[in-house]
Amino acid sequence: MRFFRSELRLIMGRRRNQAGLVVLAAMPVILGVAVRLTESNPRGDGPPGFIDDIVGNGVFLAFAALTFELTLFFPLAIAMVSGDAIAGEAHSGTLRYLLTVPAGRTRVLVVKYLGIVAGSFIATLTVTIAGAVAGILLFGTGPLTTLSGDQISLGAGLWRLLISAAYVAFGLCALGALGLFISTLTEQPIAATVALMIVTATMWVLDAIPQISWLHPWLLVDRWDGFADLMRNPADFGTVRDGVLVGLAYIVVGLLLAWARFDGKDITS
Amino acid sequence: MAAGSLAIQTRGLTKVFGAQRAVDDLAMQVPAGSVYGFLGPNGSGKTTTIRMLLGLITPTAGDHDVLGHHMPDDLTTALHRVGSLIEGPAFHAHLSGLANLRRLDAADARSDAATSEQRIHEALDRVGLKPAANKRFRAYSLGMKQRLAIAAALLAPRDLLVLDEPTNGLDPQGTREVRHLVGSLAADGITVLISSHLLAEIQQICSHIGVMRAGRLVAQGSIEELRATQTARLTVVTPDPGRAADVLTRRGLAQVLVDGDVVTAAPGDVAPEDISADLARAEVRLRRFAVDRPSLEDLYVSLTGEGFEVRG
Numbered sequence: 152m153r154f155f156r157s158e159l160r161l162i163m164g165r166r167r168n169q170a171g172l173v174v175l176a177a178m179p180v181i182l183g184v185a186v187r188l189t190e191s192n193p194r195g196d197g198p199p200g201f202i203d204d205i206v207g208n209g210v211f212l213a214f215a216a217l218t219f220e221l222t223l224f225f226p227l228a229i230a231m232v233s234g235d236a237i238a239g240e241a242h243s244g245t246l247r248y249l250l251t252v253p254a255g256r257t258r259v260l261v262v263k264y265l266g267i268v269a270g271s272f273i274a275t276l277t278v279t280i281a282g283a284v285a286g287i288l289l290f291g292t293g294p295l296t297t298l299s300g301d302q303i304s305l306g307a308g309l310w311r312l313l314i315s316a317a318y319v320a321f322g323l324c325a326l327g328a329l330g331l332f333i334s335t336l337t338e339q340p341i342a343a344t345v346a347l348m349i350v351t352a353t354m355w356v357l358d359a360i361p362q363i364s365w366l367h368p369w370l371l372v373d374r375w376d377g378f379a380d381l382m383r384n385p386a387d388f389g390t391v392r393d394g395v396l397v398g399l400a401y402i403v404v405g406l407l408l409a410w411a412r413f414d415g416k417d418i419t420s
Numbered sequence: 421m422a423a424g425s426l427a428i429q430t431r432g433l434t435k436v437f438g439a440q441r442a443v444d445d446l447a448m449q450v451p452a453g454s455v456y457g458f459l460g461p462n463g464s465g466k467t468t469t470i471r472m473l474l475g476l477i478t479p480t481a482g483d484h485d486v487l488g489h490h491m492p493d494d495l496t497t498a499l500h501r502v503g504s505l506i507e508g509p510a511f512h513a514h515l516s517g518l519a520n521l522r523r524l525d526a527a528d529a530r531s532d533a534a535t536s537e538q539r540i541h542e543a544l545d546r547v548g549l550k551p552a553a554n555k556r557f558r559a560y561s562l563g564m565k566q567r568l569a570i571a572a573a574l575l576a577p578r579d580l581l582v583l584d585e586p587t588n589g590l591d592p593q594g595t596r597e598v599r600h601l602v603g604s605l606a607a608d609g610i611t612v613l614i615s616s617h618l619l620a621e622i623q624q625i626c627s628h629i630g631v632m633r634a635g636r637l638v639a640q641g642s643i644e645e646l647r648a649t650q651t652a653r654l655t656v657v658t659p660d661p662g663r664a665a666d667v668l669t670r671r672g673l674a675q676v677l678v679d680g681d682v683v684t685a686a687p688g689d690v691a692p693e694d695i696s697a698d699l700a701r702a703e704v705r706l707r708r709f710a711v712d713r714p715s716l717e718d719l720y721v722s723l724t725g726e727g728f729e730v731r732g
Contacts, residue, residue, distance in 0.1 A: 153533055157526035165514065244510025248572065251474045251506065253499040254527040418476040 154254065158266040162232060163273075171228050175274055178224060179216030179282035183209075183289045201379075205286060208295050210305070212286025213279050213312055214382065217319050220278055221375050226351040227344075229323050232270040233330025234344035236263040237413065241338040241420040256414050260331070264406065267327035275320035279312060297384040311386060315378035318391050322375045325398035326351065328405025329371075335413040338420045368393070371401050425452045427580050427611040428473060432482035435468050442468045444635040446482070450613055450628070452579075454642075455606045457622045458615035460632030461724050466615045467507055469632070470584050473613075474504055487579055500530050503573030504582040508589075509565040513558040517549060517568045520557055524572050531576055543571040547601065563594040570601065581605060583614045587621050599625055619720045629716075633724045643716065650714045654695065656683045657708035664704045671698055687711055 162168055186205050201218060204211040237260075240246040249259055286292075295308035303311075330347045337343050354372045357363060367373045374397065377390030428450035435443040443465040450456045460466050471477040473486060475495045484491050489498035511520040521540045525531050531539075544550045547567040552560065560568065566586065573581055583602070587595040603625050606612050616622045619629075623643075630640040639646060654673070658664050664683045668676050673685040673695070687695065692711045699706065 153526040154529075157523045161512065161515075161523065243512065244508075245512060247471075247476055247506050248504075248510060248524060249527050250476060251499055251502070251504045252524055252528045253475070253496050255496060255529060258529060259527075415478060417478060418471070 154262050155265055158262050159269055162266050162270055172277055175224055176277050176281040178220055179212055179278060180285045182216055183212045183285045187289050206290060209286030209290035209292050210283055210295060210308055213282030216278050216282035217315060218376055225274060225323055226326060228274050229271060229327050229330055230344040230347040233267050233327050233334050233347060234340040236331055237334040238337045238343040239340040242340055244420060247418050250418060260410055260413055264331050267331060268324050271323035271327060272320045275316045279316040298382050299384045301384050303384060311381045315381055318378045321395060322398055325371055325401040328402040332405050332409040335409050426450060427452045428486055430484035433472060433479050433484055434481040435472060436480045441635050446637050448630060448637060452611050453609060454628045455612045455626045457626035457629045458613055459619055459629060462617050464632040465635040466632050467584055470506060470582055501579040502582060503578040505569045505573050505586055506584045509569035511557045516554045516556055518553040521572060525575050539575055543574040546574055547571045562589050566590060578610055580611045585615055595621060619717055623716060631723050638723050650719055652687055652711050652713045654685045654687045655710045657681055658704055658706055660704050663702055664699060667698050667702045667704060671695060
C-alpha cells in the first residue's frame with residue numbers, strides 16, 4: 152500500500168504528467184468556447200459526438216470531450232505513463248535498485264499496473280469534471296434531452312456521465328495492460344510510448360476498414376465510444392457490456408505477457 | 421574457511437551472453453564478517469557476477485547462497501538483509517534525496533513504516549548527507565550521489581553489503597571517505613563485498629581478496645594467504661658477481677642468475693642473515709643486499725595483466 156502511494160506520488164509528481172493533465176483538461180474548455188462562439192450556426196445533423204447537444208445542455212460538453220479525447224489524447228496519456236512504468240525505471244537505472252530492495256518482481260508489476268489504472272481514472276475524471284463544469288458555465292444546464300429524443304433529469308444524466316467516464320477509464324486500463332507489457336520489452340520509455348501509440352493508431356485504422364468488419368469486434372478501440380448508447384432512453388448497456396468483456400480479455404492477456412516477460416528478465420540496465 | 425560461516429557461496433556460477441562467457445564456473449566464497457575485495461579489470465565479469473548474486477540476472481549454470489539462503493528461491497528473505505550499490509547510483513532525478521529514500525523504503529515489503537523516517541534520517545546522517553536531504557537528486561555532485569546510494573544500502577539493518585565500484589569517479593578525498601565508511605561498517609560486524617578495478621583503492625580495508633580475469637576467478641583467499649604464495653627474491657649487487665654466485669649456489673639457493681654486477685636468486689627457506697654471513701666469509705664485497713617480497717599489487721598485475729586488452 153505504501154509502495155502504491157509512492158508510485159502515485161511519482162506519477163503525479165512528474166512535471167510532464169502534470170502538464171499533460173492540464174492539456175487534457177483544457178480540451179473541453181477549448182471545445183466549449185469554440186461551440187459558444189459559433190452558436191448561431193445552423194444545427195447539423197451528425198449523430199453521436201454530442202457537439203450539437205452542447206448548446207442545449209452544458210453537461211453534453213463532458214460527453215463530447217470524452218469522445219474527442221478518446222482518439223488521441225487519452226491513449227497518449229496512457230502511453231506516457233506506461234512507458235515510464237518499467238522502461239522508464241530501467242532507463243534511469245532505478246529498476247535494479249527497486250528489485251534489490253527487494254520489492255519483488257510481481258509486486259513491482261502489480262504496483263506499476265495499479266499506477267496506470269489510477270492514471271486512467273484520474274485523466275478521465277479530470278476531463279469529465281472539466282467538461283461538465285465548463286459546459287454548465289458556458290451553456291447552463293437542466294434536464295437532458297437523450298439521443299432518443301425524450302428527457303431525463305439532470306441527476307440521472309450526471310449519473311450516466313459518471314458511468315460513461317468509468318467505462319472510458321476502463322478501456323484505457325485495458326490499453327495500459329498492453330502498455331505495461333511493451334514497457335517490459337525495452338529500456339527506452341519513449342520507444343514504449345511510441346509503440347503503444349502505433350498499436351492504438353493501427354487499431355483505429357483497422358476499425359475504419361469495412362472490408363475487415365469481422366475483426367472489428369475484437370479491436371479494443373471498436374466500442375470505446377459505445378458509452379453514447381447510455382444516453383438513449385432507456386439506457387442501452389449492450390455495447391458497453393461487450394466493450395468491458397473485450398477490455399477484460401486485453402487486460403488478462405496484457406498482464407500475463409508482462410509477467411511472463413518480466414519475471415525472468417535479465418536486468419542489465 | 422569454515423563452510424558454515426559463508427556470507428556468499430557460489431557453485432559453478434556461469435553466465436553466457438551470446439557467444440561470450442561473461443562469468444565462467446565461479447566458486448566464490450565470502451566468509452561472514454570479512455571485507456572481501458572483488459578485483460579485476462573493467463569487463464572481467466565483476467558486475468555480471470554481482471548482478472547474479474543479487475538475482476537481477478539469471479545464471480546460465482550453477483547456483484549460489486546468500487547469507488545461507490539458496491537463491492533465487494529465498495531471494496526476498498536473503499536480499500532483505502543485503503544492502504547494495506550496483507554500477508553506480510541511480511535515482512529519480514526530479515525527487516530529492518530524502519524522497520528517493522522514502523520511495524525505496526516504501527518499496528520494501530518488509531520494512532516497518534513506523535520506523536521509516538527514523539531509519540532514513542539515520543542513513544542520511546551516517547553518510548553525511550543530511551544538510552542536502554531536501555535537494556533534488558539532479559543537483560547533487562557525483563560524490564553526493566554516491567553517498568546517497570550508500571545511504572540507500574543502509575536503510576535497513578544489514579548483514580551484508582554489496583558495493584560495486586563505490587569509489588568510481590570519486591576524487592581522492594571522496595575515495596578516502598568511502599573507505600573510512602566501509603571500515604566503520606565492517607567494524608560493526610557487517611560483511612562487505614566491495615568491487616574495484618584498483619587494488620590500491622581497497623587493499624587497506626580488505627581482509628580477503630578475489631581476483632577476476634576474463635570471467636574466471638583466478639585467485640581467492642585472505643590477504644595473508646595470498647601474500648604467502650608470493651616468492652621472495654634475493655638481489656646482490658657486487659663487483660665480485662662470480663664468487664657471489666658460487667656462494668649462493670653452494671648454499672643451495674635456486675634460480676641463481678648473474679647479470680653484470682647483479683646477482684639474483686630465490687632464497688627459499690634460507691634466512692637472509694645466513695646468506696650475508698656466507699658472502700662475508702667468502703670476502704664478497706657488497707654494494708647492495710636485499711630480499712624483496714613482491715607486493716600484492718605485483719601479484720594482481722601478474723594475474724590480470726597490464727595494458728589495454730579488451731575482450732571481444
